[in-house]
Amino acid sequence: MGQRINIQYSVDLDELVDEVGRLLQEAHTQYHELWDREEAWAGLTNETIEKVDHIRQELTAVDHRLNDVVNIISGYLYYRAQEMNAAPASEPPPPPSTDLEARLEEFKSSLQVPDNEVSDQGK
Secondary structure (H helix, E strand, C coil), X not given: CCCXXXXXXXXXXXXXXXXXXXXXXXXXXXXXXXXXXXXCCCCCCHHHHHHHHHHHHHHHHHHHHHHHXXXXXXXXXXXXXXXXXXXXXXXXXXXXCHHHHHXXXXXXXXXXXXXXXXXXXXX
């Protein structure tokens, strides 16, 4: 079995179900072809070891394909959850009250020290 690398590609959202179905079908076909062409049992021999090891490696390839499917579906579900969380609220929040704004300005101005007043801090 060769070295594996991760790749990334994009599909249209409306093609995602078909793409995942294609990957699942490939894994299914690969699994069934493996058992159809290999008869693992040849007694307690080196041939059996080789056949079982080959089956094991092929099953690893199927597992990788199924893991790809899990990652794609998980990514899609995460995308949908983020999309739902980012949906705008049905009503925008009301603007702040003018009375509240006036009271805040009054409070701010009461905290400011006039230029001609000397602070007794630091004495």
